Amino acid sequence: MPGRHSAVFFLENGQDSMKDKEMFPKIKGRVLFHEPLFKHTTFRIGGLCGIWAQPRNEEDLKKIVMFAKSKGKKIVIIGRGSNILPSDKGFDGIAIHIGAGCFDEARFVGSRLIAGAGVALNRLINLACKRGLKGLEGLAGIPGTVGGAIFMNSSYRGRISDCLEEVRAMDLNDGAVITIKRKNLKFGYRHSNLRGYIILSATLRLKRASPQALLKQRDRLLAIKTKKQPLGCFSAGCVFKNPDGGTSAAWYIEKSNLKGKRIGDAQISERHANFIVNLKNARQRDVMRLISFAKKRVKAKFGVDLVPEIVVI
Numbered sequence: 001m002p003g004r005h006s007a008v009f010f011l012e013n014g015q016d017s018m019k020d021k022e023m024f025p026k027i028k029g030r031v032l033f034h035e036p037l038f039k040h041t042t043f044r045i046g047g048l049c050g051i052w053a054q055p056r057n058e059e060d061l062k063k064i065v066m067f068a069k070s071k072g073k074k075i076v077i078i079g080r081g082s083n084i085l086p087s088d089k090g091f092d093g094i095a096i097h098i099g100a101g102c103f104d105e106a107r108f109v110g111s112r113l114i115a116g117a118g119v120a121l122n123r124l125i126n127l128a129c130k131r132g133l134k135g136l137e138g139l140a141g142i143p144g145t146v147g148g149a150i151f152m153n154s155s156y157r158g159r160i161s162d163c164l165e166e167v168r169a170m171d172l173n174d175g176a177v178i179t180i181k182r183k184n185l186k187f188g189y190r191h192s193n194l195r196g197y198i199i200l201s202a203t204l205r206l207k208r209a210s211p212q213a214l215l216k217q218r219d220r221l222l223a224i225k226t227k228k229q230p231l232g233c234f235s236a237g238c239v240f241k242n243p244d245g246g247t248s249a250a251w252y253i254e255k256s257n258l259k260g261k262r263i264g265d266a267q268i269s270e271r272h273a274n275f276i277v278n279l280k281n282a283r284q285r286d287v288m289r290l291i292s293f294a295k296k297r298v299k300a301k302f303g304v305d306l307v308p309e310i311v312v313i
């Protein structure tokens, strides 16, 4: 079974978790206690989290935010878990999964697409292409949600921020919902200024185009990804950001003879050197050691500092 994990935290905090169960607000969505995080990440890595909650509406989401605040509990937001590397020791807080109910709904208003933050990007791209609306097809094959893609400013052949008009978000401090216009949103490489917020939904402004041409372009990009990346393996996508200067992180890692390098069950992919794959039972510790090994090798050989893009929890 992938993702073995330690139960130490829960043995030590058994009393607290009993109280959590009794006091956690009643919501319509699923709430699980002591839920293994590896089940919810594409890396299949991560220990137990105290509370796993999947609200279906904003009212229930706010109840969870206010509960966390009153109990001094940390919150982590998880979409598809395709860019995160959770700790083997688990997470002593509340993991909120945005992906059900109203967060998984999308609708068109003319050439605008209003999408819940939990909608899978690939589903959204499919909807938009078939409707003859251009702007999202360049993100084909990214296995995340709308919220995760906006938070990370995901990109492949284009960025999600390119067609973003506004975002609705909940303030993690007080549960207030605000609308943030594009001019007030700041994006960088795998970065947005949305830390401290839960993205609820987004309005994307798309352009009219031929559905056939869009579907063709999407399929072309999917075929490139399938050929170049280890898509069938457990991973969190590219581990490092590409350094400034135009040479990819994958090139530096490959030229440092690191393809196939393995620590525990974590391995630098033979197919794409910027991917680390979980062969079966990799732990966060193995991945972190491999990251550090690759960083040192590349620094020694090329003098380049590689910076991870995956989110370590």
Ligand SMILES: Cc1cc2nc3c(=O)[nH]c(=O)nc-3n(C[C@H](O)[C@H](O)[C@H](O)COP(=O)(O)OP(=O)(O)OC[C@H]3O[C@@H](n4cnc5c(N)ncnc54)[C@H](O)[C@@H]3O)c2cc1C
Residues within 6 Å of the ligand: 042, 076, 077, 078, 079, 080, 081, 082, 083, 084, 098, 117, 118, 141, 142, 143, 144, 145, 146, 147, 148, 149, 150, 151, 152, 153, 154, 155, 156, 194, 197, 198, 199, 200, 229, 230, 231, 235, 236, 237, 238, 311
């Ligand atoms: C095989 C593979 C290929 C990939 N290819 C690409 C690629 O081409 N380009 C690319 O950019 N990425 C790529 N990725 C990485 C990843 O899929 C993207 O970053 C994706 O958009 C993350 O979305 P998610 O829903 O999985 O976010 P998660 O991994 O669940 O979360 C990522 C971060 O976003 C935050 N977050 C998630 N949802 C919300 C929300 N609603 N509100 C606030 N914060 C939120 C989380 O707290 C976390 O900090 C790839 C990953 C894999 C496994």
